[in-house]
Amino acid sequence: MTVDAHPDTEIPDPRDFGLAVVAEEDLSDEALALVQEVRALVDTVAHTRAGADDLAAARAAVAEARARLDGPRHDVGTMVRHSFPDGRVEWGTLTNAVAGPTNPLAMPLRLERAEDGDLRGTTVLNGVYQGPPGLVHGGWLAAVLDQALGSAANAAGMPGLTANLDVNYRRPTPLNTPVEVSARVTGTERRKVFVAAEIRHNGEVTAEGTAIMVRIGLPGDSGS
Numbered sequence: 001m002t003v004d005a006h007p008d009t010e011i012p013d014p015r016d017f018g019l020a021v022v023a024e025e026d027l028s029d030e031a032l033a034l035v036q037e038v039r040a041l042v043d044t045v046a047h048t049r050a051g052a053d054d055l056a057a058a059r060a061a062v063a064e065a066r067a068r069l070d071g072p073r074h075d076v077g078t079m080v081r082h083s084f085p086d087g088r089v090e091w092g093t094l095t096n097a098v099a100g101p102t103n104p105l106a107m108p109l110r111l112e113r114a115e116d117g118d119l120r121g122t123t124v125l126n127g128v129y130q131g132p133p134g135l136v137h138g139g140w141l142a143a144v145l146d147q148a149l150g151s152a153a154n155a156a157g158m159p160g161l162t163a164n165l166d167v168n169y170r171r172p173t174p175l176n177t178p179v180e181v182s183a184r185v186t187g188t189e190r191r192k193v194f195v196a197a198e199i200r201h202n203g204e205v206t207a208e209g210t211a212i213m214v215r216i217g218l219p220g221d222s223g224s
């Protein structure tokens with residue numbers, strides 16, 4: 001396979017594209033604690049068997065909390081800058097569906113470069129990601145794989161959009177237990193970046209995916 005996608009040594013700053021950027025380390029403890037609480041709330045709401053009085057009181061409390069937060073907002077498209085211990089810097093969207101630090105619906109997933117060069121991380125999918133009884137929904141597994149695949153291209157200096165995603169479900173993936181996610185670039189060809197990722201439970205692959213990410217056009221790129 002030809003390797004001529006010209007990896008960038010430096011990924012451009014999203015501010016050059018007119019996007020707002022928040023540094024992850026600047027997110028307040030209060031904001032992150034609130035996200036965690038709401039994540040737990042969503043799981044509780046999804047599973048509660050509370051009676052009408054408790055449900056009504058909880059709804060009123062949630063409505064009050066929402067009204068209290070109903071003020072200035074981050075724009076859609078706001079990016080977050082992650083700084084990793086190995087010096088790598090990565091940008092993602094603040095509310096990314098899988099890894100956005102302020103998104104209570106995100107797992108979240110944090111991938112770090114391992115010694116073998118792969119990106120690796122662990123996450124737990126709770127009962128709100130359910131498909132079959134006790135098992136993770138295949139669409140969410142595809143989303144986790146897509147995110148990991150995109151991160152692998154990004155971490156290699158070749159940010160792109162998923163053009164094609166191919167997923168195989170090898171074994172059921174259980175809810176509420178840690179699963180390991182790994183991903184890597186396997187090749188490049190012009191603007192195409194070939195990537196592969198797996199989700200494992202207890203060391204066994206439960207889902208695996210490959211994708212073609214097409215590098216986004218960057219200022220100064222010839223586009224080939």
Ligand SMILES: CCCCCCCCCC(=O)SCCNC(=O)CCNC(=O)[C@H](O)C(C)(C)COP(=O)(O)OP(=O)(O)OC[C@H]1O[C@@H](n2cnc3c(N)ncnc32)[C@H](O)[C@@H]1OP(=O)(O)O
Nearest residue numbers: 090091092146147150151154161162163164190191212214
């Ligand atoms: C922290 C950061 C981490 C971020 C992680 C984010 C992970 C999430 C990733 C996503 O979810 S991205 C969102 C879902 N994807 C999209 O919305 C993409 C929608 N599609 C497009 O915008 C365009 O189709 C695309 C940019 C992918 C390609 O259009 P282009 O006009 O730029 O490219 P072009 O059509 O010229 O194709 C470039 C090469 O890719 C190939 N290609 C394009 N689409 C393909 C396809 N579907 N399958 C296979 N190959 C494909 C195409 O054949 C060609 O190969 P060659 O170089 O060999 O000629």
